[in-house]
Each structure stands twice: as C-alpha cells, then as structure tokens.
Amino acid sequence: MKQFYITLFLGLGILCSKINAQNVRVEGVVKDSLNAPLELANVLALNPEDQSIQSYAITDESGRFALSLPNNKTYKLKVSYLGYKTKEEDLVIGDSREKIFKEIVLFKDVNALDEVEVVQELPISVRGDTIVYKADAFTNGKEKKLKNVLEKLPGFEVDKNGDVKVQGKKVDKVLVEGKKFFDGDTKLATKNIPADAVDKVEVLQDFNEVEPTRGLNNEESLALNIKLKDGKKNIVFGDLAASIGHDERYFGHANVFYYSPKKSLNLIADANNIGEQAFTLQDYFRFSGGFSNLAGRSGSSFRVSSDDIGLSLLQDNRAEEIISNFGALNFNLNPNKKWQFSGFLIGSDIDTDLRSSTLRTYLRNEDDNNLEVLESNINQENKSGLFKFTGKYTPSKKLDISYNAFLKKSEIAQANNRLSDFAGVQNSIQSNSEQQPFSINQSFDAFYAKDAKNVFSFQAQHLYKEQDPFYNLITSEVPFNGGLPLIDDNVYNLLQNKEILTNKFDASFNYYYVLNKKNHINFIAGSSLSNQKLVSNIRQRESGTGDENELGGGFLNDADYNFSDIYFGLRYKVKFGSFVVSPGANVHFYNTTDTQQGNENKLSKTLVTPSLFARYSIRKSESLTLNYSVNAEFTDVNNIVLGTVISSYNTLFDGNRNLENQLFHRFVLRYTNFNSFNFTNIFGTLTYTKTIDGINNTVVFNGINQVLSPINSGDVNDVLSANASFEKRFVWFKTKLTGNLSYSSINNTINGLANTNTSFTQNYRLSFETNFRDAPNFEIGFDKTINNYEGSQTDSRFITNAPFANVEVGFLKHFLFTADYVYTDYINRNNDTNNSYDFLNASLFYQKEGSKWEFKVSGTNLLNTVSINRDSFSDFLISTNQYFVQPRYVVFGIKYDL
Structure with a gap:
C-alpha cells in the first residue's frame, strides 16, 4: 500500500509538472498613480469570447500578482480595485514559455460605482472586516449543496459533522441574506442550501449583531453570510427528492426556501432508513439556541449537566440500523425597519440499533488479568423537539432591545443487552434507560449608545430545566460484588429514579467608555444565581413476587443546592497601529450552600480572574492573536450528593459535598497567513490548558466493579494541543497538509494510590485535489492517526492508516458520476490486532441542461464492510471497540428543483 501511494504521488507530481510546463507564468504589480502598491486588487484573465474567468489573482501587500495561462492564446486582462477605474487590455501569449511581466497603473475614479456593484465581478475582495468570495469563480457547476461550494474556496474546511472553519477558525453562525439560518447552524446550512442558489460567500470577521457594541468586545466571532443569486429572491426555490431500494429501503427529502426583503421561510423535511441523518441526538444536545454564558465572559462558570445521562450517543456509521424522521421550519419577519421577529421549530424521531464488541483494559493496580470482553446490543x-422565538426592536443605531425564548423537549429510551466476560466469569446484563428532559431558556438584552463615548448594556437570562433519568439494571450475577445490600435472588433487578430541577438566573451590566478611536474602558457588574434540587432512590424488584424493596439509608438522596456569584470587572482596550491589546480582571464573590440529611454545608470564596487579549495584524492577510483567560468552574448538584448512585452496570458513584472549584488557565495562540500572490494559506493554533485543583474521579476497584468519587485532586492537569494547516492552490489543483497533536496529563487515584493518565494523539492528513471546470476531478490523500494511552501499569498504542480517494466525472453531457473510497488499516500494538476494512460509496446522476428533473442511482458501503474499529481512553480504562455498521444499500432516486 505504501509503495502504491508513493508511486501515485510521484506520478501526480510528474503530471502536474507537465501541466505547468504547458503554461506561461504572468507576473506583475498593480500601483496607483503615485506609484504606491495596491494590496488586494483583483486581476482577471478572461476568455474574450464568453468572458469566463481563465485565471485570477489577488495582489499582495507589495501589489504583486501571478497568473498561470496556457500558451498560444489571447486573453482580456482586467484589473479592478475599489474606488479606482477598472483597467482592461489584451494579453497575447505566444509560443514562448518565458515569464511575462506586467506593470498596471490604476487611477482613482471620482464617479466610482457603488461598492457592492463592483464586488460582484471580483473573485475575492475585502471590505473592512468582510472578505467576499464570488462563488462562480471557484466552482464548476457540478456542486450540489453549500458544503461543496465552501470546500472549493481558499482557506475553507467543512468536516463530516457540518462544522465550517475559515483559515483554521471555526465559523459560529451562518446567515442567508443577512438573516440567521436556523439560528446560524452550520450543519443544517451546509447540507441543505442548494449550491446553484449561492452567488457570494461573505466572511464576517469580528461578527457582532448589535450595532451599539460593534468594535468594543474581543470575542472574535466569525460568521458567514450567503448572498443569493438574483433569480433566487422573491420566489420559492429548493428541491424535492425521493429514493427507493431493495430490502424496503427508502429516502425522502425536501428543501423549500423563500427570501424577500421583509420575510424568509426555510423548510427542511427528511425521512429515511438508509442512515442519512439530517439531525442527530448529538445535534439536539449541541443546540443552545444562541444563549451565551454571561458569567463565563468574566471568568466563571457553573456547569449544569447535560441531558444525556447514561445514554449512548453512537450513531452514523457506527450503527447497524437507523430510521430517521425530521422536520424543521425557520422564519424571519421584518414588518418594518424597527422590528424583527425570527425563530425555528425542529422535530425529530430517530430509532437506532447498535451492535459492538469491546475489549476493555482496566487501569487497576493489580498485575493479574485486567481485560474484559463486552458484547453489546x-x-x-x-x-425530540426544539422551538425558539426572537423579537428584536431597533428604533435607531443607538438602541437595540431583544427577547429570546428557547424550549427543548425530548423522550429518550435505550435498551442495552450485554454479555460480559471477565476472568472466566460471564455475566448477562440487561439495562434500560429512560428520560424526558425539558428546559426553557429566556433572555432579555438591551444595548444603548448614549453618544459616541458612552455605551451601556444589560443582559439577563433565566434557565428552567427538568431532568428525570430512570435506570433499570438486570444481571445474572450479584451486581457490584456485594457493594449493595441486596436480597439473594436468581436474577437481580435494580431500579433507580432520579429527578433534578434547576433554576438559574444570570444578569450582567456593562458600561463602555470610549476615550477615543484607539482607547476604551469596559466596566462590568453581574451575578449568577442557581438553585438545584435532586432526589433519587434505588429499589430491588424480587423476581418471584415482583415486590420492590427500597435500599434506603445511604442510597437515598434529597439535596437542595444553592450557588451564587457576584462579580465586578474592568477591561481596557488600546490600539497601537497594527497592535491591539486588551487586559482585564474580574473579582468574584462566591457562596454555595447544600442541604442534605438535615444539615447544611456552606462555602464562601473570593477569586480574581484575569484575562488578556492581544492581536498583531502583520498585514491585512496575516495576523497573530493571543488569548489568555482564567476560569473558575464550580460543579453542579450531581457531584455533591451523599447517597450512592448507579452509573452503569459495573460502576457506583458517591458524591462529595466538600468539592470546591477547579481553576483553568487557558492560553490560545493563533497564526493566520493568506498569501494572495502565490495562493498559499497557512494557519496554526497552539492551545495550552492548565487545571489547578481539578475535579477528578478517584476509583476503587473490586474486580471490574468500581466506585467513583470526585475530589479536588490538588495536582495540576495539563492539556496541550497544536494544529496547523498548509494549503497551496494552483490553476487547476490544490495540495493540503494538516497536522493535529494533542497531549494530556491527568492525575487521579486508583485504589488509594496516586496515578497519572497520559494521552498523546497525532493526526496527519495529506491530500491532492484537482479543480478542472470541464475535465474529471479527483482527490486523493492519506490520513494517519496515532493514539498513545498510558496509565497505571498500562501503555497502549493504536495506529490507523487511511488512504482515501474521491472522484467526480461528467460525461455524455448530461451524466455525472461521483465516488468516494477509504481504506482503513487499524493496528492495536498491545494485542497484535490488525484489522483492515474499506468503504466505497458511488452515485450516478442524470440531468439535462436546463431541466428541473434529476435522476440518480446511488450505493453506500458497496463493498459490504461489516464492522469498523475505534479506541478510547478514560480515567480508569482503555477501550478497543468494534462497531458493526449498516450493510450495502443501493437506491434509485428522483429529484425535482423548485
């Protein structure tokens, strides 16, 4: 395999060199009439017959540009710069392959067209903090969705979960025509917005929806605004698709969009049983409704546990069977310039079957057998359902008032049948988990700019949350090795009820005093108040009579927990030329009280949390950013309860009411550099988190059964990560190399002895991708992951090699063939496991030019691979997992473009 890929890459290198040898390099410089270089001017080489773009360039800080063009042709050279007259001239390239040099002088245009009109012709342009990409300059018309468009733009990445990065930085929101698309969710946008509707993609740096506070904070939020083509405005557009296949397989999907200046409606509907999930359980938990952590901005957080207690989140290609139904409606209404109303309604119904075989290595302090084989079905x-409503009132640029309400409701049930084999003892285990979590989050925000020097803001949030996880455990062997006071029985049937009620109120007041354009001060005052109530019990149901006996005593919980944080802060922001620095500090006064078993436990503490933001703009396309912050995190009621709780079939949990906060020191250093002269894009991020007195679990083993209890370790935990990417674009292809490194050192105790768990993960990815407008396109690459896990008497090493290839071929004018292939070689160095598997997916499309109808046949997992491998690492065990996946599916489909 290695020899094959080396030969393939060498062949591609020779092919590329031959392609370049047939081209002539045109270099030059763009200046103004005063001989000053013009940075970010657009240089286009057009086909004079149809005005199509043959090559383009963006000038660098020295005004330089470079084009690569086939010889023996004549082109129209067009040079544009905002505020200057566009210059056009013929560019004749003959037989000679010698480099051509051009010097272009532009003159100011006192009657310049509106900026927006000029931008429409430019592949890339910059307007302040906004970078605009003309989609048609980078695409070939074969793209299906927004995801395919973004992947062809310089510096863009879209992962399999729909997360988007631009020059290494994650995109927080996606807007369409300036309106948030399903609260800005990148996944729903990239997988559903039709590619042929996209005119331009705007990258909004330092994005801030609130006019009075623009330029005053350091959050560095990044957003994309998708500008639609004129033909997609004021009409209904989208597509309807349906497919059927063998074994009663089906797929149905609908995207319907309508955009006008005063309103927009987006409808997405999906139903299938081939594993194509429009909305996953992870998406449900991820959706926050756009609510931010007010206290978190000032270096403090109170962590409320999520709703997924005891439930597996394994889906996608790790499942044997997935049946998914999904519907979503997004709306934006602007009755006038002062009022805006928006929101969304999302509903999903997902039924998932998972089957896995797991080899667990427990990090115990014994030298004997620590291995468990676990078969799971x-x-x-x-x-689940989500609903959000937003009302916004902006009578002027000085005042911005908004109200938000976000509701989440779900019904989740999981049935798990396991067979455990440890030290020759087999245990048949059945567990059932159920819960119906509900939450409503409301916020009121008001921003007021009295004048250019005085800006005020008030923000308040309230969270009401109900959680009711139920857990039923049935085992053939005595559970927890006698750790519970159970009645002897043939089958042990345990039932655990837990109810958690949370009320959380946050408020923050900010006053910004703008000294001048380069200096301003931010005064902060706020509070965070929370109350949580938790009750739980464990019962044993006798197999003969069905009677239920409550364990009582130390297995009951009735806790009332109050948390308060009153804080005051000061931040200062100053700009020195290309350098911006903003130091800050916050003083927090904490009080916690928990009432359990008839007595109170109180804690009072005062902490100072400093912060620092600094950015050096080396040039418009190159910058270095540093973020440093200290965050004090307090745990919620789940970790302080005194009664024992069942966490899983072999794990009990005892809380610790004496827990204090853990303190995070976090450093983030980010470098970005886009070289418009040679289309090289480089970015890198270095992140270091130092946790002081971290909350870690102590582990006491009894065989494979364990009792966990959280403590403030008193030690320092370290997490260091680094990622970097190098991308270079040529005329018809691009190359990319990425690397991600992550190292962690976490301290805990195992059976009373100090233990340090270390993890070192390395991932490297190299790819080569063509981008011909008419010829077939392909991508090949190699992905390598190395995981090293080390704990008490254990050192494990896992290696995954994954070469991959994708192809897109148009033929006979109306046909398009796409395929993607990945081969995975998985190696577990500890037990000499070496598993190889591969996946091949392919689709054939037929659509006449200008027709609204498209026909396709597609197949997933065409090689009928049965299972895949993954590994994982936690405080007390290392797992090697084999997941059984969905079989081969072939479906025939039809799509109609609205």
Missing part, C-alpha cells in the same frame, strides 16, 4: 429511540 443497543436500541435507542429518541423523539
């Missing part, structure tokens, strides 16, 4: 049913 899981069925998970999830019905």
